[in-house]
Amino acid sequence: MAAFITFLYYLMVAFFAACFIWNFRRSRNWQSEVLYLIVLLPFLLRLFRLK
C-alpha cells in the first residue's frame, strides 16, 4: 500500500513540476517567472530523489 501511495506521490510531484515549467514558459511577468522557478526547485530535487 505504501509503495502505491509513494508512486502516486511521485506522479503528483511530476505533474506540479510540469505545471510550473508550463507557467514559466507562458508568463510575461519577470517576477512570476522567478517565483515559478523558486517553487520548482524542491519539486525537482524530490522528483530526482536528491532531497
Add this chain to the structure above:
Amino acid sequence: MKNQLIRRKAIFTAAFLLVFLFSGLSFYRSRHLKEPVVAGDGLLEVRKLSHYFPGLRGRINDASVYILGKGTTGSADGAALVLGGSHAEEPAGRLAAWLLVENARLERGRLFVILSANPSASTSTRPGGAYPPDYEIPTPWGRQKFRQGDRWSNPLDQWPDPEVYIHYPSRQQLAYMDIRNQNRTWPGRPDGTMTEKTCYAMTQLIIKEKIDLVIDLHEAELQYPVISTIVAHQKGEDLAALASMMISGEEGFNIGVEYSPVALRGLSHREIGDHTQAIPLLLETPEPFLDATRGRTDRALLLTGKDEFVMKAGRHGLLFEKLDENGWPIDVRVGRHLSSIIQIFKVWTELHPERPIQMENVPRYAEVIARGTGFYLKNPDLAPAGRLFYE
C-alpha cells in the same frame, strides 16, 4: 520585445539550472559519501542485517554488523551488541562505535557492533534545521569525513508518514514522524515499514546470537531531563547502578541511572528487554547542537558543543546538565561512551562469570580527551587487505 523576453527567460533558466545542479550535487554527494572503516585485529566477520532478516536485502538499511571476538563466532562466552547511529544526528554514538571496531580486542566473549543502526537517517539532515551535511575529525594522518545525519529515516526511503503512528505491538499512539524514528519502532515487525523492518532484523540478531547485553549509544539536548545517564530496563537495574558507581569512581566523570518507563513504547531500553533475553541499556551524553535555543547550527557547534544561547538558557535554570565556556567537545562525549561501555562489560563479567565479556585496547575517557578521537581512527590508505570497509 519578443527577443528581450526570450533572452530574459534564457538567463533565468540558466541561473535556475546552476542552482539546481549545485544543490543537487551537494545533496547527492552527501547521501552517497563513503565513510571508511579500518577494522582492527579483533574482527572476526562482517555480516549484513539481512543475514538475520532477508526482508532487508537490497534496502539502504541493510546495515553492516561487525563481529569482534577471539577464535570463532560460536563461543559459549557472553555476547554484547553495541548500536551506534540509532539517531544519526548524535555523532558521539557513531564515533564511539567506530573506535570499538577499529581498536577493540576481545579476550572473552563476542562483540557485535553496528555503526549505522539506521543508515537511511545518516543520509539526510533535518528540514529547516540548517544542519551541515557532514563534519570532519582531525587525525594524525589527515581528516576523516562523516555524514551528519538526522533523527529520522530519510523520507526518500520511507514515505508517506501516517497521520498518527500506531506502535506495534502495543498500539500506543505516537507522533506521526516517529514511524521513521529508529528508537520508537522496536521490536519491529517483518511486514512493517523500512524502519520497523530494521528493528525486527536487529531483534532477530539479538535472539539468534544469544546476545546478553545491548548498549544503544545516544546523545541528548541539555534541555531534556534524560541526560548524562544510563537508561536501564528493569532486568538491568543492578548492572546499571553498579556500572554507574564504577564509572563515577574510576573514570573521572559522573553518570546517573534512569529506569525505562513501562508505559513508553518503542524504545530500545523497553522493547528489547520485553521481547528478547537481552538486557538493554541506553547511554546519553550531552549534545548542545540539539538544543532548540542554540545559535548558529554549524560544524563547530557540533564538535565543540559551545553555544552562548544554550549557556544563557542555563543561567535561567532551563538546563538539566551544566554548560560553561568549555562546551561539550566531541572527545569528551566519545570518551564518556567508551568508558561507560568498558565499565558495563567489567561489571557484567563480575556478575555473570559464566558469560564473560572481556575487552581490551579501547581508549578510555581520559585518553580520548588527551589525544583526541581522531588519534584512534585508522588510516584507510594503510589498511591491511580485507580490513577496509565502508559505511
